[in-house]
Structure formats: C-alpha cells, structure tokens
C-alpha cells in the first residue's frame with residue numbers, strides 16, 4: 001500500500017520546539033459546545049462493513065473531526081487526497097485525513113455500514129506537513145479542524161483541474177480575402193492565443209470576424225489552460241552587492257538553510273537598513289538547494305504588495321505568485337493551483353497565504369513581523385506570525401522574521417534562546433537615521449480649530465522652500481472622529497452600536513468604521529431637533545488636509561487613506577506620485593507608514609502621537625513605538641538627511657522619550673518589566689473568552705455563570721467578565737472574560753475543562769481568542 005503522503009505512524013506530534021507547544025487533548029466535546037450551531041443534524045450514517053478501504057474524510061465545515069467512509073477504488077487514496085462524499089443531504093468535497101485510532105477502536109465493536117466515497121479527484125494531495133499543521137493549528141487556536149481546512153480550500157473547484165478554454169491562434173497563413181478588420185485580428189492574435197472576445201475587442205471588430213477567420217485559414221482553434229504557469233525565479237541572477245553587514249546576515253541564514261532544520265531567525269535592522277535584500281538572498285538559497293522547494297514571503301498589508309511584487313520581479317527576473325484579498329477569482333485559482341502543483345516556487349502574500357497547499361514549502365519570511373495586521377480577527381482567529389513559526393517548526397524549515405521594531409514576544413524568544421537573531425546596524429549606504437524631536441503641544445499650541453503647531457508649520461515652510469517633501473501622519477480616516485450636537489450634547493452613533501460616526505466631508509456622510517454603516521450628514525440634531533447644531537470634533541486626515549491647503553495654497557497636497565484610495569491600484573498611483581516627487585505634502589494614515597521608500601521625503605510630522613496611547617490595551621505603548629518608528633523612518637532614506645517632529649500632549653511619556661532618543665532597547669526593557677510584573681504575554685499566557693448576544697440580560701447571566709463555573713487551578717487567573725470597550729455592535733452586546741495563566745500552564749487544556757463545565761445558554765455565542773491582540 002502506498003503511503004506517499006501519509007503521516008509517519010507514531011510520530012511525536014509535539015516534538016517541534018516552539019513556545020506555542022500544546023498538549024494533544026481530545027477537544028471534540030468542547031468543540032461541540034462551541035460550534036454545535038453549525039453541525040448539520042443529518043450526518044453520514046455510520047454503521048458497519050469491511051469490504052473496500054476505510055478512509056477518514058475531513059470536510060471544510062466547522063466540524064471537529066473526520067468521518068469514516070468506504071473507498072471502492074483499487075488503491076486506497078493517500079492522506080491529503082481530495083474526495084467527494086455524501087454528507088447529510090449533500091455531496092461535499094473533503095480531504096482524506098489521518099484517522100483517529102482511538103475513535104475507530106470504539107466504533108469497531110459496533111456493527112457498521114459506511115457510506116462510499118463518490119469520487120477521488122486527480123489533484124495533487126495536500127502535503128503531509130500541511131495536514132499535520134492543520135491538525136495542530138486547530139488545537140492551538142481551538143477552532144474545529146474542518147474550519148481550519150476550509151482556509152486551505154477557499155478556492156472553489158481548484159482541485160478539479162483546469163477547464164480548458166478555447167482560444168484562437170494565428171496560423172501564419174493569410175486568407176485569400178483580406179480586409180482591414182481581418183488584418184487587425186491577425187495582428188492581435190500574433191502575440192499569443194486569445195479568446196474570441198479578447199481578439200474582437202483588441203481589434204475593435206465583432207466576434208463574427210474572428211470566427212470567420214477560422215474558416216478562412218488565418219486562425220486555428222486551440223485549447224489553452226486558463227491558469228498560465230508562473231515564470232520560475234532566476235536563481236542565478238546576481239542580486240545587488242551586499243554590504244558587509246548584509247553579507248554576514250545572509251551567510252548566517254544560509255548556513256541554517258543549508259542544515260535543513262527549523263529555526264526562528266530575527267533579522268533586526270533599522271528602517272532602510274536593507275533587510276529585504278538579506279531575505280531575498282535567503283529565498284535564493286532555499287530555492288537553489290532543492291529544485292522543488294517553495295518559499296513564501298508574508299507581508300502585513302496588501303497596499304504593500306503591488307510595489308513589492310515589482311521589487312521581487314526585478315530581483316528574480318520573474319513576478320512571484322501573488323495572494324491577497326484583491327485578487328480576482330481567476331487569479332486566486334491560478335495561484336492556488338500552481339502552488340499545489342509545486343509550479344509556483346515563490347509566493348508573496350497576505351496572512352492567509354500561510355494556508356496555500358504548498359507541496360514542498362522550505363522557507364517562510366514574515367516581513368514587519370511585529371505588525372498587528374498579522375492577527376486575523378474574523379472567522380478563525382489566528383496570528384499569522386505565530387502560526388508561520390509553528391508551521392516551520394513542525395515541517396523542519398527556517399522562518400525569518402524581519403523588523404526594525406520587533407515585537408516584545410520575538411525579542412524575548414531571542415533572549416531566551418528559542419530564536420536566532422542577526423542585526424544590521426545602520427542604514428544602507430550610510431544614510432542617516434532621522435533626527436526625531438517632540439513638540440510639547442502644551443507649550444506650542446495651535447490656533448483654535450487648527451491642528452498643526454507653530455513649530456511644525458515652520459518646518460514645513462522650510463521644507464517647501466527647498467523643494468523637499470513632507471509627510472504629515474495622522475492615523476485617523478475621514479474629516480472628524482466625533483460629531484456632537486452643540487445644543488444638547490448628543491453624540492452621533494451607529495444604530496444598535498456604541499460606535500461614533502466619523503464625518504467624511506468629501507462625500508458629506510457620517511460613517512461608522514466598525515460596522516460600515518453610513519448616512520448623509522443630517523442638518524437637524526436627531527434628539528433635540530436643533531438646526532445646524534451638529535459640529536465636527538477633532539481631526540481626521542481630511543481635516544488636516546483642509547488646514548494644509550489653506551496654509552500652503554501653492555503646494556501640491558494629497559490625502560492618502562483607505563477611503564481616499566480604495567483598492568491597491570489607486571493607492572499605488574498616489575504612492576508613485578509621491579515617489580516621483582509630484583507631491584509636496586502627503587497627509588496620510590498608516591497606509592503610507594510602512595515599507596515605502598520616498599527618496600526626497602525629508603520631514604515627517606506626526607500630528608497626534610497620543611492617539612494610540614489611549615485605552616487600556618496591553619500593547620498600546622509597544623504599538624505606538626512601532627508605528628511611530630516606522631513612520632518617522634520614512635524620512636531621509638536617501639542622500640538628504642531627514643527629521644521628524646512628533647506632536648504630543650504627553651511629552652513625558654516614556655515611550656515617546658525613548659522614540660525621540662532612539663533608545664529602542666531601553667524602551668523594550670521597560671516594557672518587558674511592566675509585562676513581567678503583571679504576568680502578561682510573553683511572560684504568561686492569555687486568552688479571551690468572548691460572549692455575545694442580542695439579549696443583554698441573557699448575556700449578563702451567561703457571563704456570570706461562566707465565571708462561576710471556572711475551575712480553580714494553580715497559576716490561572718480569571719479577569720472579568722467585563723463589557724467590551726465597544727459594548728454594542730450591530731445590535732449585539734459583547735462581554736469578555738480573560739484567562740491569564742503562567743507560562744507553564746496548558747492554557748488550551750484549561751479552557752477545554754472550563755467549557756465542559758459551562759452549560760450552553762441559548763442565544764449566547766462563545767468565541768475563543770488565544771493570545772488576543774484587539775480589545776474592541
């Protein structure tokens with residue numbers, strides 16, 4: 001029997017070393033409690049038989065386990081194969097899964113009659129290391145295995161193989177009767193075979209002209225694969241000459257790649273130090289080592305991917321396979337299929353690329369590893385950086401983490417010897433780090449209704465006079481974050497939600513950034529009916545732009561946020577204009593903060609540094625440090641030195657002082673001490689149990705009952721229940737319990753035990769978030 005893709009029997013599933021290691025436990029009961037809503041009642045009839053092969057099939061549905069079927073084919077399909085099988089009233093496509101021997105032993109005693117699999121697909125089975133990773137990730141995140149598998153099977157029908165498309169290719173013959181229309185079609189077809197529609201529109205003729213050319217001998221019908229293969233990266237192509245530091249780091253990583261073992265490796269270097277070139281060298285090394293090896297580069301934001309794809313193309317002479325939410329259905333299928341075949345060797349993508357069906361993944365790079373965007377907050381809640389490290393640990397390949405401001409988690413992993421680290425000490429080509437200063441807004445107050453302090457205005461003036469570019473950073477979309485009635489004090493909120501409506505003046509609407517609700521700005525207060533009493537409070541980027549345009553009428557000013565530039569293409573246009581020096585002042589949210597290289601940008605002004613510090617989030621200071629380092633790091637990346645001015649009302653806050661003095665290590669040390677004292681991650685484990693219900697009284701009862709059911713355990717502390725900072729969202733009220741444990745406690749096992757003791761309450765949903773980041 002072939003077990004080409006099967007898991008080795010008796011493998012120690014916990015042998016891989018990460019800080020995420022958890023013990024295997026049966027989670028079925030708990031998962032039924034959590035996800036019972038989604039379990040179809042009519043499951044496959046499980047009764048007995050013993051002819052044919054018995055195989056377990058996991059479906060991409062929120063189910064905790066695989067189900068047994070019979071397979072009548074001569075060969076037992078290997079683990080990872082895609083199959084179609086009857087499930088309840090439907091036929092569902094699932095994946096052959098390792099069977100749970102304990103479960104099977106129990107069932108053996110019963111008389112059984114299993115249903116048969118309908119079809120085994122011809123597609124490449126999922127690799128053993130991916131199957132193993134899905135099992136592990138389900139246990140770690142406490143989501144059902146089937147929900148994890150669904151993340152791999154997001155692309156509909158990809159495993160069915162290509163449905164060939166008809167295209168028309170030029171034969172090279174000229175038909176006897178030529179017309180200008182026919183001439184144009186043949187010219188269009190001369191480059192590559194295309195569909196009738198494509199040729200017709202390229203030539204500006206009807207499809208009838210195209211089809212007519214087949215009969216006339218000028219065109220030939222051919223079948224083409226709708227998912228063209230990716231061009232292989234050119235691994236012999238020389239990258240740029242690396243600096244001494246870069247070469248040292250690249251060699252360090254290359255030795256680990258050579259040894260073919262897992263290591264988490266931090267590439268630590270200030271913004272602009274050339275980390276990207278170092279990990280490109282690592283990608284080249286990993287792909288050169290094995291002709292079938294594949295590599296994945298993860299980026300936190302899709303705004304970054306477009307320019308990045310080009311940078312990769314320049315380096316390797318071929319565009320990588322892209323993966324992000326803006327791809328069309330056809331593009332997604334192409335990447336998925338080509339990755340599954342092993343044909344796409346280099347993938348650049350957002351966090352969900354981690355779940356692509358790589359048959360031979362040998363390296364993952366997590367760029368900007370500290371970035372909060374790696375945490376997926378909807379559906380299955382996971383942190384892509386943590387899962388990437390676990391994926392590498394289990395499959396035995398290195399995972400590179402690049403950052404100028406590594407997360408405390410990663411720094412502690414390095415300090416405690418779990419990860420390796422290499423540093424790049426300065427900026428590439430000796431470009432200077434920007435000179436950062438704080439503007440104390442208590443001393444340097446802007447005029448009423450204005451947001452830019454006299455000092456910052458003076459610096460912008462100077463910059464304009466020497467034709468250098470300025471970035472004004474404010475991490476707030478729209479015109480004003482709060483709309484208030486001057487007469488009765490009413491604050492405009494979204495219906496059924498405790499979220500403030502944000503004014504967007506370009507569209508003259510009030511918008512909720514949490515629910516997506518929007519309405520035209522009313523002229524009358526909905527409560528006291530006063531006319532024209534609604535006032536905008538506080539600034540968003542649009543309001544700062546208004547002030548800038550008033551102050552510098554001759555400057556070329558642009559605003560960039562996810563509203564002003566929806567989609568990566570439009571965003572790209574503004575970023576390109578900035579790069580080309582066609583913008584004098586760019587006013588932007590964090591979309592412009594990361595990864596970009598604007599050679600003539602020499603001044604960065606942070607409009608409100610206090611924004612991220614408000615609220616009781618445990619990572620607030622860390623995030624502020626990271627974001628502001630990143631933003632100020634945009635200044636002076638080329639020949640001209642840069643400077644950054646940070647406006648704040650809290651000039652004494654230690655995080656801002658550390659930022660101004662560039663003392664990252666002092667900041668991290670203070671931050672580490674604070675977290676250690678409180679036993680928060682990375683010095684302890686944390687999980688959030690979120691309860692939600694439209695019925696506030698039921699929610700209260702459920703939360704308190706759950707609190708009361710919490711088992712006493714050494715090293716475990718339960719905090720709450722407390723209302724979420726935004727208590728009501730879209731008519732649903734939310735409460736939260738936090739579980740904080742010592743690091744040596746098996747957090748997942750504790751949660752399983754707790755949930756077992758909790759009686760489900762109708763109408764109240766429970767969600768778990770292991771190592772929560774967002775406290776909204």
Ligand SMILES: Nc1ncnc2c1ncn2[C@@H]1O[C@H](COP(=O)(O)OP(=O)(O)OP(=O)(O)O)[C@@H](O)[C@H]1O
Nearest residue numbers: 240241242243271272273274275276277404428595
């Ligand atoms: N060895 C090299 N030869 C030539 N140019 C280089 C080299 N290394 C880096 N550069 C250039 O220096 C600039 C900064 O490099 P890079 O983008 O790799 O830095 P980074 O550390 O990834 O920065 P950030 O953290 O800000 O994203 C880029 O324009 C890059 O092309």
Ligand SMILES: [Zn+2]
Nearest residue numbers: 485488525528
């Ligand atoms: Zn009012």
